Amino acid sequence: MxxxxxxxxxxxxxxxxxxxxxxxxxxxxxxxxxxxxxxxxxxxxxxxxxxxxxxxxxxxxxxxxxxxxxxxxxxxxGLESQQRSWRRQLATGHRAVQDRYVAEYRRTTTIRGYEATVVPGLFQTPGYARHLLIMNAELRQSPRDTDEAVNARMRRQEVLYESDKLFRVLIWEGALHALVGPTEVMAGQLDRLIGLIGLPQIEIGIVPFGARLKLSPKHGFWIFDEQRVVVETINTEFTLESTDDLALYGRVWDRLRESAVHGQQARRLIGRARASLDLG
Incomplete structure (x- = not known):
């Protein structure tokens, strides 16, 4: 067992x-x-x-x-799916995990998410995604299938343009400044994020550094159709489905959203992060 x-x-x-x-x-x-x-x-x-x-x-x-x-x-x-170690999931590389996410997002209508350290995969550019996947493969000593994994992550983003879906995503401002790749890659990623603001199926909120918080920023998590929560740690992915867990993570998301800014204010924060890059 x-x-x-x-x-x-x-x-x-x-x-x-x-x-x-x-x-x-x-x-x-x-x-x-x-x-x-x-x-x-x-x-x-x-x-x-x-x-x-x-x-x-x-x-x-x-x-x-x-x-x-x-x-x-x-x-x-949830016994089989509650806890998946990354070591087992990445035994053959990252593509299989990305393909699973593609299927997960396609069967989901409403997603609420929060990321504290990186731009969410749904919004990543190929260059940004590539650097993250390479870092993860090196850390976990998993097989390198970077090109296939990047392509699969980009396929996941096709759902952003489906009219029957809604993506409500919060990002801690620190993630905008975390240099996971060269400055030109970061600039392209931040431009991409700005371009997504205002799309009818997407709500992007930025939790600013100086915001009065109802709770500390915590770790990232994703709520799928108010039925399950997915939480990633360094070594494990958890799927939580109990009513208590759903209610708790729902409250965390709601409180973070109370501190977030949207629309033009969010654009300004992303623009400020981009302006801080030293593009030579």
Whole structure:
């Protein structure tokens, strides 16, 4: 069994135990209500056994919290996808990951995103994307398929012009100044970002350095159709689908947006970053 799958199973077990203790029951009491062996309750709570959908329905019903069943089911569905290590995902290079994102964006209607360190992949130029992909391949010691990965990332951007989609993206101002490539590459990237502002399907907000913040900038994340959140760390990609996680990340995005500027103000901040480049 993969470590990723086991981690998800243990997380589900933690939530099952929380629901039981919140109801004031001992494990033996719940087992009696369910007509199960006490060992089954223990195995489920400790991630030693994978719950079935029927197990989760029965658990929620026995604790008189039927409204929790949907959340438990989403956690069960997410066992395989909740945590994907980059080492495994990039075993054959970056293209496969980019192709997966192309499919993900095509089946999504509304996306809310936030990036704190880089311009989002949806808005990247080929040159900017190339430098990021090379840096990541060197860091993770993964196979070099840079040309194929860049092309796949550019295909992802085709969705920006589909009329039935909406992209609401926030960017921390620091990402505009992070020199991930030569100054001419950065200039082209910032020009590209300015050109996207005002497109009907795209809402770009910049969180300025001097803004009064409702919370610290945090890490980047993406919310797909208010159904799942994708969070990337240095070594892992998490997919979160519980109602609690969705609500939390939704609140974080809302609070960051309260500090962001849009339209002409956003253009000025991007223009200021571009003007700071030493283009010789």
């Amino acid at each position: 993969s470590t990723d799958y086991q981690s998800g199973r243990e997380a589900l077990g933690v939530r099952l135990r929380e629901l039981r203790t919140e109801a004031g029951l001992q494990g033996k009491d719940l087992a009696e209500r369910l007509g199960w062996q006490r060992s089954k309750v223990s195995r489920l709570e400790n991630g030693k056994q994978t719950a079935t959908a029927a197990d989760l329905e029965a658990w929620a019903a026995a604790l008189n919290v039927p409204g929790e069943a949907a959340d438990l089911h989403s956690r069960l569905r």
